[in-house]
Amino acid sequence: xxxxxxxxxxxxxxxxxxxxxxxxxxxxxxxxxxxxxxxxxxxxxxxxxxxxxxxxxxxxxxxxxxxxxxxxxxxxxxxxxxxxxxxxxxxxxxxxxxxxxxxxxxxxxxxxxxxxxxxxxxxxxxxxxxxxxxxxxxxxxxxxxxxxxxxxxxxxxxxxxxxxxxxxxxxxxxxxxxxxxxxxxxxxxxxxxxxxxxxxxxxxxxxxxxxxxxxxxxxxxxxxxxxxxxxxxxxxxxxxxxxxxxxxxxxxxxxxxxxx
Amino acid sequence: xxxxxxxxxxxxxxxxxxxxxxxxxxxxxxxxxxxxxxxxxxxxxxxxxxxxxxxxxxxxxxxxxxxxxxxxxxxxxxxxxxxxxxxxxxxxxxxxxxxxxxxxxxxxxxxxxxxxxxxxxxxxxxxxxxxxxxxxxxxxxxxxxxxxxxxxxxxxxxxxxxxxxxxxxxxxxxxxxxxxxxxxxxxxxxxxxxx
Numbered sequence: 167x168x169x170x171x172x173x174x175x176x177x178x179x180x181x182x183x184x185x186x187x188x189x190x191x192x193x194x195x196x197x198x199x200x201x202x203x204x205x206x207x208x209x210x211x212x213x214x215x216x217x218x219x220x221x222x223x224x225x226x227x228x229x230x231x232x233x234x235x236x237x238x239x240x241x242x243x244x245x246x247x248x249x250x251x252x253x254x255x256x257x258x259x260x261x262x263x264x265x266x267x268x269x270x271x272x273x274x275x276x277x278x279x280x281x282x283x284x285x286x287x288x289x290x291x292x293x294x295x296x297x298x299x300x301x302x303x304x305x306x307x308x309x310x311x312x313x314x315x316x317x318x319x320x321x322x323x324x325x326x327x328x329x330x331x332x333x334x335x336x337x338x339x340x341x342x343x344x345x346x347x348x349x350x351x352x353x354x355x356x357x358x359x360x361x362x363x364x365x366x367x368x369x370x371x372x373x374x375x376x377x378x379x380x381x382x383x384x385x386x387x388x389x390x391x392x393x394x395x396x397x398x399x400x401x402x403x404x405x406x407x408x409x410x411x412x413x414x415x416x417x418x419x420x421x422x423x424x425x426x
Numbered sequence: 427x428x429x430x431x432x433x434x435x436x437x438x439x440x441x442x443x444x445x446x447x448x449x450x451x452x453x454x455x456x457x458x459x460x461x462x463x464x465x466x467x468x469x470x471x472x473x474x475x476x477x478x479x480x481x482x483x484x485x486x487x488x489x490x491x492x493x494x495x496x497x498x499x500x501x502x503x504x505x506x507x508x509x510x511x512x513x514x515x516x517x518x519x520x521x522x523x524x525x526x527x528x529x530x531x532x533x534x535x536x537x538x539x540x541x542x543x544x545x546x547x548x549x550x551x552x553x554x555x556x557x558x559x560x561x562x563x564x565x566x567x568x569x570x571x572x573x574x575x576x577x578x579x580x581x582x583x584x585x586x587x588x589x590x591x592x593x594x595x596x597x598x599x600x601x602x603x604x605x606x607x608x609x610x611x612x613x614x615x616x617x618x619x620x621x
Contacts (some may be wrong), residue, residue, distance in 0.1 A: 217485060
């Protein structure tokens, strides 16, 4: 596809042209063989996106199905035994069991690490300190919710910022707000590592909670679950209540689901 | 539990798709996979063919090419039979296997060959998307599959604003189209159609 023609075809595909331009493009596709050929490739590209997305979605559900139903489905078909009829009580039990399983399946399907993240996330507000003489660029940018500026200021400070837990934590939060989950995790981990090294607890609770959330958002449940369990076990933790709202069953489900 | 009509509606609506796929696996995987096993297939063959059957079925329903002309069970079984026959043909052109398969067909079978044409092209779709890279794949999926607006996509991906998303999406589609063009299997099909 060449230049403007390519752009027009994409806009035509996305229905982003004016009505007159749409008609002109349609006429060009019908009359010009090369344009028609390009149009077909473009449609195939979109078909490929859709097909691949369906494939991924079916594969994910298939995995869930296998986890929930570990019974050798294929073997049962050859072992069908119809000799015994179910008594009424057995049928009632089966219906009840089915309902319970249905509820279980629904629960299983509806719980995911990213959804857990969405439910648990609360924005971190920087507290105002009375008598604070100076406000750093990072704090200023953070109060203005200018996440890019927070990161830029953090990068400007250089290696000395790696020793300042507050700076590290705020930069981590900015990354979290921008959905750069891996970068956020790295900075929260650094906060915790600094505390371990110094025997300190500056921004420890915050780093643990938002560290767990950044792992959840990044579907890294193996790292998220121990942190959440730790917070839930500590009644004095700043984020105990938030973490306690996440149910045990939900934690078990995301543990089974792994990265889903 | 879904009736056939409810199942098609759930697939069409999109937001119920996971439940619909799960239901298909619950209801039909055993029947279809048993059929593959009974026709020279192994357990992994049966799983793979059923998965491809479900993907094909969802794709057809989403594109409005199946609207309940037959029951879902009949249609799924017919797709699986056709895919499996196709696979057997592909594997070493084994006359013995095909013959065994053909003679084992029961009753009247639905002709779904038109629906599963270009199977190889579909498989190449997965190859080109694999080459595209995850960020582009994600962005194009959100736009073309999940039908999210540029504004919504800003909340899902780490891009600054709608204009950045728009530019990125344009470049990604451009890159994907180029990969599609360069794929010999897909290009051959387009050439056959346009010649």
